[in-house]
Amino acid sequence: MKKVTFYIRPQDYDNGASAYEVELNYKQDFSKEAFLKDYDKLIAHVNKHYHDAEFIEMKVATKPQQGFTKALLESIGNEIASVYGAVCTGVKCFTKSVEFHCNEYGEKFTTLMTYDEIKQEYAYML
Secondary structure, X not given: OOEEEEEEEEOOHHXXXXXXXXXXXXXXXXXXXXXXXXXXXXXXXXXXXXXXXXXEEEOOOOXXXXXXXXXXHHHHHHHHHHOOOOEEEXXXXXXXXXXXXXEEOOEEEEEEEEXXXXXXXXXXXX
């Protein structure tokens, strides 16, 4: 991997600010494992440049974390999608969050939630 994407949620996200993504590009090719090994250092580096960040996630795929299974996350994804009349078409797990891929009558969208947010909002499904 020569680039990695970071999801950044600003501090005023709950007041209508939009989350955004930034990419870091490297000349050298690194393995996924190398990025994951240096997760905390990379997050700290991005945080230095984006002071308004409330939450930063490095979008490098991992297995489900914190005792979740992919099947459970897909069920939760369908619950999330149903609010919009959509279906969950897949989930992508990261170190501290999950990205839910949804489809509403051909219109694709994603939503990202931290594991803590999932535990709080979907406790009845756990």
